[in-house]
Amino acid sequence: GENVGLHLPTLSVQEGDNSIINCAYSNSASDYFIWYKQESGKGPQFIIDIRSNMDKRQGQRVTVLLNKTVKHLSLQIAATQPGDSAVYFCAENLYTGTASKLTFGTGTRLQVTL
Amino acid sequence: NAGVTQTPKFQVLKTGQSMTLQCAQDMNHNSMYWYRQDPGMGLRLIYYSASEGTTDKGEVPNGYNVSRLNKREFSLRLESAAPSQTSVYFCASSETGFATYGYTFGSGTRLTVV
Secondary structure, rough: OOEEEOOOEEEEOOOOOEEEEEEEEEEEEEEOEEEEEEOOOOEEEEEEEEEOEEEEEEEEEEEEEEEOOOOEEEEEEEEEEEEEEEEEEEEEEEEEOOOOEEEEEEEEEEEOOO | OOOOOOOOOOEEEOOOOOOOEEEEEEEOEEEEEEEOOHHHHEEEEEEEEOOOOOOEEOOOOOOOEEOOOOOOEEEEEEEOHHHHHHHHEEEEEEEEOOOOOOOEEOOOEEEEEE
16 A cells, blocks of 8 residues: 655754755645654654645744655754654545544654754 | 543553553544554554544554544453554544644553563
């Protein structure tokens, strides 16, 4: 079946630098995409989302970009902080008409160095 | 605090034993989900319940059963545990039928089957 994948399993960045985490998806029918942050021992935490009719959305220090032409999603974190260290997952949502179903990528570990 | 509550947080089972993982949400969400997360992998959908009274299989349903007890509660049962079911299990909930705001996840149940 179609799935969501990630280009980089681990990303190390220096505190204060910008981070870019990438994700490839393959289901062109997906209508909604979400980035989650997961800290050790905790459940995934919603960061930011974007609908398929948009190509960019900004939050506080985070920006998600969607390129439907190449089926690519990215998460940009500005001025990365030690508290940003975690595993980041992209997920694509497919609404079936009765329920939404999220398919997750394998995750990218972000390591912030001082 | 509003959210998704899972019990227990940790569990060790012997092969062949049965157990039920409990999940409750207090956000009045209609849809609830069970995922498993294996080391180095993303979350995979086991079962979901679009609304009270309905349940459907996800990506990896074999070896599991679910019950949507009421709108708040969605339980996951392992009838005869196997070592392959060693994993971290996450329950999640979302708004009616469409993940407008993404899913809200519980903190997980770490299950080891020996």
